[in-house]
Amino acid sequence: MLMSLNKSELASAIAAKAGLTKSDSEAALNALQEVLVESLGKGEAVKITGLLSVERVERAARTGRNPRTGEEIQIPAGYGVKISAGSLLKKAVSA
Template sequence: MSLNKSELVSAIAAKSGLSKADAESALNAFQEVLIESLGKGEAVKVTGLLSVERVERAARTGRNPRTGEEISIPAGHGVKISAGSLLKKAVAAK
């Protein structure tokens, strides 16, 4: 089972006492801040919950899985998400 965005908004509204519209605004603002910060190369850390950071990927050689032909993969950026202690405890308890 997983929560989609509208289910997450409803859960946040129920836990916080906010209206669904306010909860969705807060979630959208968090999303925007996360995207803007990562775009600037800044990490975002929510202590105990998670940390998200942009990582650099070096250029490398790979293989086309269909043909086996070597291909050149250019350098770029990726995203690294690490679970905090609260998330790790929640998963271990289940």
């Protein structure tokens, strides 16, 4: 069975590992979230060596298809987010 941590559970786990209060770890998570959003919004990549890198990528305009009607539609150019796992994460999931 696949398990996942929500933000509150992650804050509790970080607090326990780092010897912080839960409110301090929640504040740190909120700050990380703000930095990621602001940096990606400016087109800056965020890299945490060994853990992950997050960057904004351009997506070209393309032709798609409406799955309900089969009608072709034009999808405008835009941006997406690319997240790459670092070596520590890759080792953790392959063990």
